[in-house]
Amino acid sequence: MTTENQKPDVHVEVRGLRVVGSRPGEPDTTIVHDIDLDIGRGEVLALIGESGSGKTTIALSLMGHARGSCRIAGGTVRVGETDVLSLDANALAALRGRRVAYIAQSAAAAFNPSRTILDQVIESALIHGTMTKQAAQAKAVELFRALALPEPDTIGRRYPHQVSGGQLQRVMAAMALITDPELVILDEPTTALDVTTQVDVLCAFRSVIRERGMTAVYVSHDLAVVGQMADRIAVLSDGVVREIGDTGQILQAPAHPYTQSLVAAVTPTDVPPTQRPAQADAAAPLLEIRRVFAGYGRRDAKGWPKKMILSDIDLTIRRGETVGVIGESGSGKSTLAKVIAGLVPSCGGSVLLNGEPLPRDLHGRTRDQFRRIQIVFQNADTALNPVHTVERTLARPLAFYHGLKGERARRRVAELLELVKLSPAVAQRRTTELSGGQKQRVNLARALAAEPDLILCDEVTSALDTVVGAAILDLLRDLQRQLGVSYLFITHDIAKVRAISDDIVVLYAGHRVESGDRHALAAPPLHPYSHLLVSSAPEPRKAWLDEASERCHRPLAPIGEAAADPDLCTFLARCSMRVDGVCNRTAPSLRTFGNGAQVLCHQTEVALAVLQSDLAIEAVETGGVR
Template sequence: MSAELLHRGTLAANDATHNLVDVRGLRVVGSRPGEADTTIVHDIDFEIARGEVLALIGESGSGKTTIALSLMGHARSGCRITGGSIRIGDTDVRSLSAKGLEGLRGRRVAYIAQSAAAAFNQSRAIMDQVIESAMIHGTLSKRDAQAKAVELFRALALPEPETIGRRYPHQVSGGQLQRLMAAMALITDPELVILDEPTTALDVTTQIDVLQAFRRVIRQYGMTAVYVSHDLAVVAQMADRIVVLSDGQIREVGATEQILHAPRHPYTQSLVAAVQPVVSACASAAQADGPAPLLEVRRMTAGYGRKSAKGWPEKIILNDVDLTIRRGQTVGVIGESGSGKTTLAKVIAGLMPMAGGQLLLDGEPLSGNLSRRTREQFRRIQIVFQNADTALNPVHSVERTLARPLKFYHGLKGEKARRRVAELLELVRLPASCAQRSTGELSGGQKQRVNLARALAAEPDLILCDEVMSALDTVVGAAILDLLRELQQKLGVSYLFITHDIAKVRAISDDIVVMYAGHRVETGDRAALSAPPFHPYSHLLVSSAPELRAGWLDEASERCHQTLTPIGASDDNPELCTFLPRCPMRIDGVCNRTAPAKRTLANGAQVLCHRSEEELERFQTTPRDEDAAARAPVF
């Protein structure tokens, strides 16, 4: 963040006459039929200067989204605003009628939600939806609104800004849809924009593009914004000031630099500490030599669609993938959406058939067909899905949820099952009282612990963890990571840990596999994946992980999103490097002509790349702020 922005934010915050938003004594309560009201937000005071970006940060349940929504005079179902004042400019939001609130929302105050997919109607063209707010509020004619939309598409760095509006939501990527939702919010030139976790569901590489686009537009139009997040590293790139919340109360308010580098409140200190997970110092029980690996994946190929005459699926998702997991070991699999990570887990779990290759469990063949697996094989390999909300039946009690696998795998019923449920809850650090609660009543972190307890109920040898922390806030995610490590030490269970977060995969994994477009482009132990040289794609992932300091976003954009050197036409060989179109180190006449060979680096990592170890290290350690000649890799 520039010194100019920080200076502007400080001056504006100290001058109340420049405030656009003024909130005093805000109180929000929640209620259920037959129960007393529960206070969700307690007497909150804050202000936002014109042109300032204020971040609301805290764990799930801290009240940050509830507070942000109150700026539009809105409270979610079961909640209501019961006290305090909310002013947007000269407008007293709480005194507005229903019609007055309609005029405020989408016109003077705009909202950018976490899930762009849920914000768009899949059956309508993008342009019609983006300009809808301008049409409703009558701020622009249809022609002018369409011209304004194209201007916003260009400012948000969307491809083909003149024509992208003709597409439908399913025809654009998740990152593009998130930016299109921003255009929808900004079409009316609102005075205040609320960004509610707008990059949480995105890959780290896509997140850079979206954050850069959001910040560019905020600066270009001089907007006032509220940025809601649980991620301090992301907030560091966007906010002038930060309000830290927990349990519906403000714990600390300060300039971004102060919050990041000199937090005063213990809760803020815990948030800062949780940004970078601590790498476990415990040695893995897995050994390179000894008994057969717990699980081996040999030359696995899998995909979707009709099969060709040779038996290959129309759409290949995994291509010739090898992987080994030993007892008591964690193997991390990292890559962007579409890299094949979840497909790999599904094939191992028997939820998706293999098109080619072999699975071995303790050295014995394991069928890729679920119907040909034994109950014992089901028991030994369990999967924990990404979204506990959809993996758990919200009306079932925790006890009922855990009792089912206990009966299926171990024949436990009645009192024996209840005792084992209590033991499982203790294992995942949940109170025994949770047993009688429905899973729908639990917090996100509690649901994921129940999800994990259900897998543990089978007493498995291997748990497939598919993005189990991506939907959790930073502090809760760090606690789940600690829990996984503790369970591994107690039970000797192995994990396949799937994520797109390089910090988390380094924190828990013994070995790491980097996937890109269905190929294993790099494999190495945790130490090898902690410092260059890397495969060029691994370097992109590492460089895209937000750092806890202002100014990182500008450096990352230069480092990760440079204009690529021209390269000759590909001969369409499917065996060529899949990363070729995005690789800043590609070599004309080599990378677009021959398949890369597997190369073993001095640190033990194996990479699929034409570049030598010296070339990779030179490129990946050269400072990006030198002149163009110095930045160019040495061939």
């Protein structure tokens, strides 16, 4: 029965929600402070804030759930007429997956690799008895189609590893929606996706939510993303709602200083590169990659791997400069870093450090060569040993490369922590006690302990929230100014690569399709794939997703069958600027444009500029309506 103070149009009502963290022998720590929220029927409310702001904790509370070492200490949560926090374990089990559904950040972790997709998608409907198996299978196919999955009638027969990350994320949405829940919680569902895949997934999610009139909570740290999904946004920090309002108001006229800082962090500050000394051009580059090929799997008689990942890659990194490498998942970015580090041996070409060829794998390299090239991986959780203290983590490379031990090592650990702007007290803590941003700073300090010439930064900000990621970019720039270190900065985020890089290389399917300085990739003409990446970067305004969807999904002009030539353009099947009789018949040549960029394309500089300008004008004029 509806209570007197419950508004008839309010579907979800939260009053005085308080969540605390508990440890044996220690006082409780309040994580969420007396939160009040209302969500209307059919409304999408975004919860946004940095890591540790309490947004996921609040979202899980709507299901009556608290994570390990946490408990819901007070308040009420109502979904419809149900007081969620008063339910016993059986009633909560009946609620979850039936009336309230949850879509997690990592789809890969949510699926059993030994069962088909269809079996797992319909499981919730069978457990809750909402329909027969046959009806559930038909409903699943209907959802696959609504979520724009390929081959919706048969994709359910595949196993999770047989679909892409973006497809699996949409399959997980089908799993959540199979029971027609009253409330769906989307917890950072596109954070791990590259920008072009993110457009597809956001379009699919928004379409299904709108068509079915669902009430939804969208958890994210990215204002540009939630701006495309939400009707209203609640901004959180330290477990407190700092501001709540309509999406347009939050994006365009944020009132609270914290919200203003989030809006400012959406686009990283574009700092001009330092002036390159004249002698730097005359000296040998720090690192040169010449016509490198690399891949995985068993090699044939000629020494070529079964699965080729990198093909004919050239790249130059000068001292004290940053080269950004950008591309979608699977483009070969991480493989390139591993080839430089010696973790993946190349099968052709050469890598030169200070003009001297580097051995292709670790076994032939000297300790000094190891020292001079360090790598910082994307996920600090798996890169750092959770058993070791920060001091022990940093002391190991100090002993290995410089023979520092005892008091000398402790002093250097303190200096390294100061370099990455961490308190000396952090040295005695284990990495499990640190935030995501702190872990990544320790990860960077470990690389700096070797005193390297080059640091390979592999998606070092992609797992971090917007504000923390921006702080890491600032730190990298500061360290470069202080130490003169060079970076290879790998990312799928065009804004971040522009913010930190002197030169940028664009990879697609293992090929270098464009390269040039940071200004060359700021405006047309661009390689058609670079143009797609730039067009797919989220912008904090409500109409952006409609325009991006139009650009990314416009019908391709039909062309004849491609010739059986392995050197044809790898982007041919997705290119909206392809030319019949040319692109499908001959390999593209490398062109040098007036802005200094090198572009692997048949189209001339003038033709690309005209075509890309026309696409932008058309998208704005149509407002994304096809």
